[in-house]
Amino acid sequence: MAGLAGPALALDHDNLDPNRPIGLEDAYAIPKGEIGLEGGVRFNDRREGRTHVTFQPQIIYGAFANAQIEMQGDLFTDPQSLVGANKSGDLHLGLLYNFNTETLNLPALAVRVEADFPTGVNSKGVDTQLTGILTRSFGRLRVHLNGGYTILGSPQGQERPGTYRAVAAVSYPLGYPGWFRDTLIVSLYTRQSDRQGQRNHTGVEIGLRHQLTSRVVLDGGLGTEFMGPSERAALLGTVGVSVGF
Amino acid sequence: MPITTIIRSLALVTSAAIAFSSAGCGQFEPRDKRFYYRALWNFSLREDLAELDSEFNGVDFGHSNLYENLLLTGGRDVPAIEERARKETLAFIASKPRLNPNEEAIAPTYMKLAWRAQNTFDEAHALHRATYDIAVSDEPDKDRAIRNVLAYYKDSAYAITSKLLDHRRLDGFPYSKTFRQRFPLFNATIWSYHYLQVAVYDPLLAAPDLPAKTQAVRPILATYRRYLDVPPVDWTFMPLTAELSPQFAARYPELAHIFDNLHMLHDNISDILASERLPTWESKRAEIYRLVNTYYLAAADATNPMILSTEGAHHH
Numbered sequence: 001m002a003g004l005a006g007p008a009l010a011l012d013h014d015n016l017d018p019n020r021p022i023g024l025e026d027a028y029a030i031p032k033g034e035i036g037l038e039g040g041v042r043f044n045d046r047r048e049g050r051t052h053v054t055f056q057p058q059i060i061y062g063a064f065a066n067a068q069i070e071m072q073g074d075l076f077t078d079p080q081s082l083v084g085a086n087k088s089g090d091l092h093l094g095l096l097y098n099f100n101t102e103t104l105n106l107p108a109l110a111v112r113v114e115a116d117f118p119t120g121v122n123s124k125g126v127d128t129q130l131t132g133i134l135t136r137s138f139g140r141l142r143v144h145l146n147g148g149y150t151i152l153g154s155p156q157g158q159e160r161p162g163t164y165r166a167v168a169a170v171s172y173p174l175g176y177p178g179w180f181r182d183t184l185i186v187s188l189y190t191r192q193s194d195r196q197g198q199r200n201h202t203g204v205e206i207g208l209r210h211q212l213t214s215r216v217v218l219d220g221g222l223g224t225e226f227m228g229p230s231e232r233a234a235l236l237g238t239v240g241v242s243v244g245f
Numbered sequence: 246m247p248i249t250t251i252i253r254s255l256a257l258v259t260s261a262a263i264a265f266s267s268a269g270c271g272q273f274e275p276r277d278k279r280f281y282y283r284a285l286w287n288f289s290l291r292e293d294l295a296e297l298d299s300e301f302n303g304v305d306f307g308h309s310n311l312y313e314n315l316l317l318t319g320g321r322d323v324p325a326i327e328e329r330a331r332k333e334t335l336a337f338i339a340s341k342p343r344l345n346p347n348e349e350a351i352a353p354t355y356m357k358l359a360w361r362a363q364n365t366f367d368e369a370h371a372l373h374r375a376t377y378d379i380a381v382s383d384e385p386d387k388d389r390a391i392r393n394v395l396a397y398y399k400d401s402a403y404a405i406t407s408k409l410l411d412h413r414r415l416d417g418f419p420y421s422k423t424f425r426q427r428f429p430l431f432n433a434t435i436w437s438y439h440y441l442q443v444a445v446y447d448p449l450l451a452a453p454d455l456p457a458k459t460q461a462v463r464p465i466l467a468t469y470r471r472y473l474d475v476p477p478v479d480w481t482f483m484p485l486t487a488e489l490s491p492q493f494a495a496r497y498p499e500l501a502h503i504f505d506n507l508h509m510l511h512d513n514i515s516d517i518l519a520s521e522r523l524p525t526w527e528s529k530r531a532e533i534y535r536l537v538n539t540y541y542l543a544a545a546d547a548t549n550p551m552i553l554s555t556e557g558a559h560h561h
Contacts, residue, residue, distance in 0.1 A: 014349065014350060030278075030280075031278035032280060065277055066275055066276055066278075100275060101277075103272035103357050104357045104358055105272045106273060137353050139354075140353055177310070177333045177336075177351070178337060178340060180350055181344065214344060
């Protein structure tokens, strides 16, 4: 989520957060002092295997200037079948730090540091992730690049000890000059498979964030993975809500 | 992935980021967004007096739309400003928006040019909104609430000075008055916004309850809408708080000064963006930042030559 909000909004639909509604972050932290409660439901209808449904509660807080801290704990259906860093019930803590605002010559740059603590089902070791984030606008079109690397604290079985992830996305406010409550987001991503010897998950997602009231943003998204292992997503879907105060 | 590959990749990314940053280090600046003062009266105006709130939401569009269009047209295209941009603004105001627009979506280029000035505006606009919310709310101790929100505002590095500034001198730079002379209709529209913003304070604070407040602002809204239809091009200077809400200005002089200084800074930036004396975007940015840093931010109070020593010295 970014601090694009004007002074009379608690949350702003133009701010982008991972999973709200798609797996993408922009380079801006929420304003210092802001608190956001976020939640969503995400389904992953896989080409092989059972459909996973994830509940995504999250708290974010603008703890310092240009920095937000996050606490999250995803809950999955069928938790025994999960592989990779994000296990059901893991405690996820994150810090996003924005270095600068975008200017005529410079994009906005940020770094995200995250840790998953093994409080969840079948989870071992502390997993850590480092992500670099860049946001650059061209007129009203904003381009976002995310590149991250996750290190598993205690990989199990065929799990990779580390995986990279890259996302390129654009966001665009719909309705100018008469309407300012919707933002469209489209992303293309690739990430290493959780198991060794498998191809990258590569897919596209599209999402919409809608400013419902001064304090509430609704989001929804769809996606698919067109390359990857046999259990890759055939259809991804997310609906969520964010409340700021 | 081998660890050496990871290290090599990180080194490459770091080097690229450093090179990138060095190339534009003159424009490396923090974003520094700050949340508004949190209180039970937040959004009282929006929830209880939407008729007035929607007008302010429309006003938010106007300044940003003007700045973006001035920047992109070089400040010389009269039809682009007086006809197209002004009418876009009037159309947005007429739509009675329930929420304020995201100004970065309206003026993406201007925001990249002068973020420091925009953040200064945002904090002062948040103070404006807070004082309306307090005035409309059933907060029993409005003086205390206003003292608290003013203290919160003054704690910001982006706070505009609460001292009385010499607006006549601030309107006397070589490029001053360029905007109003070239674009009199849009300038009068901007001053009409400022009329609305400061004229409602006395009626809002004097009325005892919400129905009375709603009735009290209606004549001002009617006057404002007439100004939008027929912009008051005969005005020679921006509206001042003490002239339109004298009781508010007497009771809260620091707020009155901040809002007048804010509106003067708006005029300065319109002139800078319109003036050929500052022909490049870089020169416009440098002058905007010079004014903000030297004459407007409270952080410059100790050395600010525009501060008037007595109230009596201020006249237009």
